[in-house]
Amino acid sequence: MWDERTxxxxxxxxxxxxxxxxxxxxxxxxxxxxxxxxxxxxxxxxAAQKYRIFSFSLFYHGSHWPYGVRPLEPAxxxxxxxxxxxxxxxxxxxIIAYSIGVKYALVIANRQPDRIxxxxxxxxxxxxxxxxxxxxxxxxxxxxxxxxxVNQERIFHWIATWGVKLKLIHASTARFALSQxxxxxxxxxxxxxxxxxxxxxINADLLAGSLNFQNVFVIIFLGDRDKIITxxxxxxxxxxxxxxxxxxxxxxxxxxxxxxxxxxHENPDSM
Numbered sequence: 001m002w003d004e005r006t007x008x009x010x011x012x013x014x015x016x017x018x019x020x021x022x023x024x025x026x027x028x029x030x031x032x033x034x035x036x037x038x039x040x041x042x043x044x045x046x047a048a049q050k051y052r053i054f055s056f057s058l059f060y061h062g063s064h065w066p067y068g069v070r071p072l073e074p075a076x077x078x079x080x081x082x083x084x085x086x087x088x089x090x091x092x093x094x095i096i097a098y099s100i101g102v103k104y105a106l107v108i109a110n111r112q113p114d115r116i117x118x119x120x121x122x123x124x125x126x127x128x129x130x131x132x133x134x135x136x137x138x139x140x141x142x143x144x145x146x147x148x149x150v151n152q153e154r155i156f157h158w159i160a161t162w163g164v165k166l167k168l169i170h171a172s173t174a175r176f177a178l179s180q181x182x183x184x185x186x187x188x189x190x191x192x193x194x195x196x197x198x199x200x201x202i203n204a205d206l207l208a209g210s211l212n213f214q215n216v217f218v219i220i221f222l223g224d225r226d227k228i229i230t231x232x233x234x235x236x237x238x239x240x241x242x243x244x245x246x247x248x249x250x251x252x253x254x255x256x257x258x259x260x261x262x263x264x265h266e267n268p269d270s271m
Contacts, residue, residue, distance in 0.1 A: 002040060002055075007087065009080040013064040015057040020048045024117070025093040027081075027108075028055035029101030031123075031257075032193060033186075035062055039096070041261045046268035051094070058101060060192045069195035077104065077200070078111040085115075094118035094271060098257050099229070100125045100193070103200040110202045113210040118271040122221045122260045123229040123253050127204055127237045208240035218244045219271060221260040223251040245270070 002017040017036045020026070026047060028039040036055040047053060059065035059072065085093065094117045097105035103126035109116055211218060218241055220234055231246070238244055251259040264270060 002037070002043065007084050009083055010076065011066045012059070012080065014080070014084065015062040015064075017055045018053065019043050019055075020051045020053040022048070022050040022052055024051050025085075025088075025090045026051040026053045027093055027095045027105075028053060029095070029097040029104045030055070030058065030061070031099030031101050031125075033061070033189070034098075038098070038257060039261075041258065042096075045261060045265040047264070050268075054088070056104075058104065058193070059196050060189060065196055069192060071199040072196050073199055074107045074111065077107050081108055082112065091115065092117050094120070096120040096122070097124070098122040098260075099253070100197065102126050103197055106202045106207065107200050109211065109216070110207050113207075113214045113216060116211075116214065116216050118217050118219065119211070120219045120221075120260075120264075120271060121234075123223065123226055123256045124220060124234060125229060126201060128233045128235075204236035205240060208237055212240070212242045215243065217271065220244065220246045221256055221263070222246065222248050223253060223256050223259070224248050225250070225252040226256065228253045 002019045005016055005018055007014045007016065015036065017040075019040075020043070026042075028036070028042070030036060030038045036057040039053070039055045042048065042051075042053055042055075057063045065072065092115050095105045095108065097120070099122070102121050102124035105119065105121065106124075106126050109119055218238075220238065222229065222231060222234070231248075234246070238246060247260075247263060249256065249259040249263065
């Protein structure tokens, strides 16, 4: 049974689900367009007996960010999570995160590596900066153009068309993006989310060194049909990690949570 809860810090409000009665703690962060309940399947695995699970909703996905598109600073995120963990009397913990939720996980791991036991990343975004993310959020002018394009669907079609022609975007990725950005509301969610998260990045070399020093075990799940996050995207981190396991599953990007949780259920001693 999952309990819905909130936690207030610095004007922001974290929405999260809590489940499990185990002696260890697992923090979960979902991907774009999802909600904390995407990890409900963990309740039916070994995790419910081993962990107390806190599954968080990202800002603009259920959690409340009161500062518009002012960026979420890494220090604020780290301090907020540290305060939450103190409030819930958590010492060491593990993390499982998917896609853009990995950006949250990486910042926490980067700032509190001594408290992490296992770091599980599913199709991890944020290790290597995405080309389009860098273009859209990198400068004031680009952010202004991005904001204007929220109400202009034809601009997204133009970008997708030329991105494919110039081989900057895989055709399947472009088709998925266009199918998911078919309304002003969906495009605004992309804009708000990207703007708020634009400072959540890490130095992969330094993070790897910290994780190695603290003996953190890292598991990375990738999909053999995933054209969004491939092995090339994670190499800046994985090439330096000492304790790691990279698992390639027969799945596309949007089936990877289910596939990864199933793998963890079959391999409960992996974390």
